[in-house]
Amino acid sequence: MAHEVIKRIEEAGPELASLAEENERLGKLSDRTAELLRQTGVIRLLQPTDFGGYAAHPRDFAAAVMAIAASDPAAGWVAGVVGVHPWELAQMDRQLQKEIWGEDPDTWVASPYMPNGVADPIDDESFVLSGRWPFSSGSDHCQWDFLGALKGTGAGAPIMPPEVMHVVLPRSDYELIEDSWDVVGLSGTGSKDVVVNQAVIPAYRTVTQADISDGTASARSGRPEAVYKLSFGVMFPLGITAAVVGICEGALKTHLEIQKDRVAVTGVQVRDDPYVLHAAGEAAAEIEASRVQLIEGISRLHDMIENGIEPSIEDRSNQRRNQVRCAWRAVSALDEIFARSGGVAIRKSSPMQRYWRDAHVGLQHMIHVDGAPYHSNALHNMGLETPPGMLVTI
Structure with a gap:
């Protein structure tokens, strides 16, 4: 079913993109955008099956969020944030789950x-x-x-x-x-x-944050799926970073469309400018690296659990380190191509400037602040004690 969700997202992509400007003007998702997200099923990917969800592999959730964000950053961001909440709710009291999803599994x-x-x-x-x-x-x-x-x-x-x-x-x-x-x-x-x-x-x-972070809530829930045994410190950031990477993918696609027919002030067609094309190729590689590293990392942790192996603190810390780096790498690549997109990219009529602004605001989220994840990861990998306050990051 997860692949069907991706297919529906791809089909909805052009309409999602056409609604992005309206969403920005409204200061919220339009009713039609929210309806499209519900129709794709993205918010139900991590929802338990007994309440109408798919209990999907987290890589499929990340890929779905990226695909939405590439069409409309705001819609992708909401999908990434709201879409992870069913994962936590699945580990909480069944009475609460019935109250929320009992009559409508599409309740957000x-x-x-x-x-x-x-x-x-x-x-x-x-x-x-x-x-x-x-x-x-x-x-x-x-x-x-x-x-x-x-x-x-x-x-x-x-x-x-x-x-x-x-x-x-x-x-x-x-x-x-x-x-x-x-x-x-x-x-x-x-x-x-x-x-x-x-x-x-x-x-x-x-629920206490400690219980949702250390696996206590997961064990109490009795749910057998590996996805519900992942830690909060790697699952909560997943959708947010996936949205940022997806935004950068959408920006790259838009940049390449602009460059196909753009003529520089020198009279040279940009398609013949080796410097702009070099930057585009390098940015594409960096954004792709962010996608691959984020999905591979969460897949590795999930598959370890599915095979009866408990991820260590070091395993989780490495994923958090890499997750933060994926966001920064992708946005840095976006900066390089935005600087070479020409004056047309700064017009409010161009989606390029919206991708650029949205990506940078996404980078402002606290889960992308790199100090504590990098610091604690270095201590973990040196086999040294980590201050308790830093353990919450993983």
Whole structure:
């Protein structure tokens, strides 16, 4: 079924591309774009089969996100972010899964995971939460939201040392701030702020970040598929980096279309300019390397688990290191071709400038900040102890 999803994405590609400008103008995905994404089935790739999903291999999810992002960066970004949430939900309480997907398997869940609020226990069965969270991508088309929170003491303060929770709220328990997404790129993602005021959250709608990261939640869920035994630190970044790589692939295709008939101010056809063509060839190789390395890495970890081998911290750390590098490599290659695309590329009528802006905004996501992943990876590969705070990155 995963290959059918890719086929439907390819068929929808031209229409997705035609809607990209409208999405940017709206500051969110248009209803038609959201409908197309639902029709492709991309958001259900990592959803469990007993709730209408495909429990697909993560390489197929990454490839699907890349294909969408190549047509419309904003749609690809939403697919990459919203599309990974069914993977986490599959490891949570079945009651929550029934609430979300029981009547409609195409129900979407947004997020931001930043722990901006304190989830204060009321009793053993529930928490109360207030706060404001930015960057909830695709939220206009989602009926639930994952939010990060610090577990509280019961008196409004977080417990120490801090314990990060992921909590899931229905749309009735939060408000979207309409004017909160005013940005230079990825405008069409509609990544608005979410505000919560004294929402009561049943305990079954929560999971600790530690449990979702170290495999405890996966073991508790009883799901046999290898995809649900991968760590949060490699799965959550997958869709986001896949979107960035896909954006760069779309930019490369657009650049080559522009160059076919462009004539430089010198009167020379660009197709005869060896310097521009050299840059295009080098960029194509770099972007392809990012695609291959990202997909090969997540496939290796998945297949290890499927064969009964538990990936080591070093294995996971290497994947996080490479995932970050894939994004930076692809965007650096995009910079090289954008600089050689000519003045036409900077016109607002050209999709080239949108790809360039969207790729750079995608690089701003915290999972592409390279300091901690590179630092901790070097320590892992030297066999040295890693500070506990850095382990959350893998």
